[in-house]
Amino acid sequence: MLQIISVWIAGGLTLCIFSFLYGDNPVYKFAEHLYVGFSAAYWLIYVWHFTIKQMVINPIVAREPGAWMLIIPLFFGVLMLSRWLPERYSWISRWSIAFVVGIGAGIIAIGQTQGLLLPQLRATILPLATGNWMTNVNNFLVIIGTVSTLTYFYFSRRETGLMSKFSRLGIGFIMIALGAAFGYTIMARISLLIGRIIFLFGDWFHIIKPL
Amino acid sequence: MKKRVPLLITFITGFIIIVSFFVPHRPFGQLETETLIWYAIIFAFTLVIGVDSLVRLHIKHIRKRKKGWWYSIVFFAGFFYCLTIGIISLIQTPNIFQPGTVFFYGYETILIPLQATMFALLAFFVASASYRAFRARNIEATLLLIAAVIVMIGRVPAGYKLWPKLPVIANWIFDVLQIGAMRGILIGVALGAVAMSLRLILGIERTYLS
Numbered sequence: 001m002l003q004i005i006s007v008w009i010a011g012g013l014t015l016c017i018f019s020f021l022y023g024d025n026p027v028y029k030f031a032e033h034l035y036v037g038f039s040a041a042y043w044l045i046y047v048w049h050f051t052i053k054q055m056v057i058n059p060i061v062a063r064e065p066g067a068w069m070l071i072i073p074l075f076f077g078v079l080m081l082s083r084w085l086p087e088r089y090s091w092i093s094r095w096s097i098a099f100v101v102g103i104g105a106g107i108i109a110i111g112q113t114q115g116l117l118l119p120q121l122r123a124t125i126l127p128l129a130t131g132n133w134m135t136n137v138n139n140f141l142v143i144i145g146t147v148s149t150l151t152y153f154y155f156s157r158r159e160t161g162l163m164s165k166f167s168r169l170g171i172g173f174i175m176i177a178l179g180a181a182f183g184y185t186i187m188a189r190i191s192l193l194i195g196r197i198i199f200l201f202g203d204w205f206h207i208i209k210p211l
Numbered sequence: 212m213k214k215r216v217p218l219l220i221t222f223i224t225g226f227i228i229i230v231s232f233f234v235p236h237r238p239f240g241q242l243e244t245e246t247l248i249w250y251a252i253i254f255a256f257t258l259v260i261g262v263d264s265l266v267r268l269h270i271k272h273i274r275k276r277k278k279g280w281w282y283s284i285v286f287f288a289g290f291f292y293c294l295t296i297g298i299i300s301l302i303q304t305p306n307i308f309q310p311g312t313v314f315f316y317g318y319e320t321i322l323i324p325l326q327a328t329m330f331a332l333l334a335f336f337v338a339s340a341s342y343r344a345f346r347a348r349n350i351e352a353t354l355l356l357i358a359a360v361i362v363m364i365g366r367v368p369a370g371y372k373l374w375p376k377l378p379v380i381a382n383w384i385f386d387v388l389q390i391g392a393m394r395g396i397l398i399g400v401a402l403g404a405v406a407m408s409l410r411l412i413l414g415i416e417r418t419y420l421s
Binding site for chain 2: 091172
């Protein structure tokens with residue numbers, strides 16, 4: 001019985017959202033506000049369970065070594081709540097923001113260099129004489145694509161002559177990449193749409209066989 | 212106090228994180244993992260601020276009887292329903308994020324269909340946007356069109372039926388041509404992110420304090 005109620009609610013809400021295809025309407029707005037309200041509370045519960053309980057309360061209760069250090073993020077977290085105070089005191093929340101920005105900047109500076117910049121550079125240094133002509137051509141195209149794209153984004157010098165032509169080649173590569181990404185995104189969205197249609201006509205209306 | 216202390220905090224925390232990467236010994240060694248936990252804890256408090264702001268906004272809508280104020284009641288209905296079943300489930304079971312709990316039932320019945328349909332709805336808007344974007348007005352737009360069409364057709368069984376080489380070409384576009392450009396973009400993004408991080412740590416970029 002619970003399953004049937006669940007399918008009917010889910011099906012009804014699915015149709016509410018799809019009604020937006022007709023235009024902005026009260027039924028869609030109802031579902032939209034329900035979604036915002038439900039997900040706001042969902043994230044509160046999620047954060048309580050996975051962050052506050054598992055990362056703060058459990059280590060303190062279990063007296064894990066180093067748990068006292070959690071005072072630091074808790075202190076800055078509580079400072080964040082000073083935004084609720086009058087303007088005279090609410091600037092204290094900047095300390096927490098500065099703490100988060102500092103951590104984020106440090107992690108990004110290291111993470112992007114180690115996890116993105118260097119691996120991407122390393123992966124671009126490809127052999128051009130492997131013995132397999134197809135691999136050679138592919139490697140050459142990857143190198144040319146990377147360098148020409150970087151040339152297009154190099155704004156420190158006016159692009160003239162050969163550099164301009166190379167930069168234009170970069171635009172070509174970027175367009176192909178964007179086209180491929182766009183096509184891939186459309187396919188991903190369509191597969192989600194197919195999923196919803198299978199749910200509506202399979203699980204709910206039983207017109208088609210559910211997967 | 213209002214500007215210098217936050218700048219100092221940003222500098223010290225950012226500097227410690229960078230140093231911890233180069234000094235893999237105590238107390239710096241574990242600091243990177245530790246600070247990620249700290250980051251998540253402070254994020255929890257920012258979420259409270261965000262939800263509070265959302266709740267205040269909807270209370271204001273209801274109080275002032277703004278146009279469409281009753282949608283704010285729907286917001287509160289969804290909010291308190293999820294919060295209530297969440298709290299009840301937290302009291303009843305240790306892990307509420309597993310199938311069988313009331314909370315998971317609500318999640319499966321309300322949040323998943325709403326979220327999936329919201330994203331599925333985008334298929335229609337992306338399709339109409341692609342109609343405008345894919346008009347072959349010049350060489351660049353033609354390249355975009357050809358790449359997108361080959362990837363779309365090459366990724367479905369119909370593409371294989373049409374021409375068995377189509378999926379191979381689609382994969383080649385992805386693995387070679389797209390990789391080249393994406394690598395260029397990613398290297399640019401990484402350089403930009405590192406530069407911005409250093410600007411923040413050194414206090415050159417201060418917009419987050421305004």
